[in-house]
Amino acid sequence: MTAAQTNSALAEHINAFRAHFDSVILPLWMGRGFNDALGLPFESLDAATGQPLPVERYRAMACARQLYVYAEAPGASAGAHAERLFASLRRVFRDEAHGGWRYSVDAQGRPLDANQDLYTHAFIVFACAAYFRRSRSADARKLLLATAETIESRFRRADGLYHAAMSPDWRQPLRRPAQNPMMHxxxxxxxAAQVAEPALFATRLRGLAQAMSQSFLSAPTQCIAELPQGTPGNRLEPGHQFEWLSLVRESAEVFDGLDLVESLPRGVQWARRHGVDAGGVLAALDEHGAVLDDTRRVWAQTEYLRVLALLGDRAALTQALAAFRSRFLHAGGWYECLDGGGALVRADMPSTSPYHLATCLAALPAVV
Structure with missing residues (x-):
């Protein structure tokens, strides 16, 4: 295929992916995927029918991810939906008694899990930044800064890592540092640095990046492991290597000169070599490249597409995007998880996944 043919095919795939997102995904979560009575997105929809699955809980993180999606989406209806999500996030999930954010509420919107979760707090900051860019809401900026200060004062440890979870009253760490919450x-x-206190957030980011290199970097692979080095049963997730490189490369000036800048490209090369095959991106490997989990999760595929766009590998991106569209997208939405042979493993569509589709799409136009 010539360069012109590759560019033409790539543009066709990107346009089709974007059209699917705009015409299927966005209306779905403003319609059947949204509980009007509570003002919250349902946790999950049936992939075959698009109908809500039985409700057990609503999570703050899921609401925040949806807020990001609609804050970034064009059009007045998306903006109005983002405004409602922001109001619900504050009303339902803010822990006024202890500060911070409760993890979840039950089917009636009553507090369910009040533990303080770093992953959740990170997405509150992320969503508020997106909503502030969209709305210029002073409340969003204020909430972003307050939540970031809570993270620094409550989750951060003396070694520069962050506890993954704390008790509701902040007195007891519940989960040790883990890769995924700190990546998010x-x-x-x-x-946050794009809308407030860029120098302050840059300092925090550099400290976090150095702590990750010191505690989570797998020397043989140059990948970032899911748990600190030396933890029994540790694993490497190829999708997270792609996600890390996208984050660091998109803000190269923040991380300039740090060890992570040198290690991540090598880790991505290792992950592409061992963690991607004809069926897509595998879920998890060990340090020798042996497969620990053969599941193909939709988010890992989107992160692979995103990093290929960042690296400018148009031939690989065209091929991977064509495979992604044929395997993971369907008329009513997407398939969340497949096995190596393409069989469906998980038959629901979680409200958290449109965020991955949106961040992937945001990376794609630059390559056309």
Whole structure:
């Protein structure tokens, strides 16, 4: 295929993906995917029918991810939906008694899990940054800064890492530092730096990046592991290597000169070599490249597309995007998880996944 043919095919795939997102995904979560009575997105829809699955809980993180999606989407209806999501996030999930944010509420909107979760707090910051860019709401900026200060004063440890969860009253760490919450904290602080206190957030980001290199970097692979080095049963997720490189490369000036800048490209090369095959991106490997989890999750595929766009590998991106559209997208939405042979593993569509589709799409136009 010539360069012109590649560009033409790539543009066709990107346009089709975007059209699917705009015409299917966005209306779905403003319609059947949204509980008007509570003002919250349902946790999950049936992939075959698009109908809400039985409700057990609503999570603050899911609401925040949906807020990001609609704050970034064009059009007055998306803006109005983002405004409602922001109001619901504050009303339902803010923990006024202890500060911070409760993890979840039950089917009636009553507090369910009041633990203080770093992953959740990171997405509050991320979503508020997006909503502030959209609305210029002073409340969104204020909430972003207050939540970031809570993260620094309550979750951050002396070694520069962050507890993954704390008790509702902040007195007891519940979960040790883990890769995923700190990656999304990096994402959140990068978004925050675009709208408030850029020098302050840059300092925090550099400290976080150095702590990740010191505690989570797998020396043989140069990948970032899911848990600190030396933890029994540790694993490497190829999708997270792609996600980390996208974050660091998109804000290269913040991370200039840090160890992570040197290690991440090598980790991505290792992940592409061992963690991607004809069926897509695998879920998890060990340090020797042995498969620990053969599931193909939709988010990992979108992160692979995103990093290919960032690296400017148009041939690989065209091929991967064509495969992604044929395997993971369908007329009513998407398939969340497939096995290596393409069989459906998970038959629901979680409200958290449109965020991954949106961040992927935001990376794609630059390559056309």
């Amino acid at each position: 904290l990096t994402e959140a602080y990068l978004a």
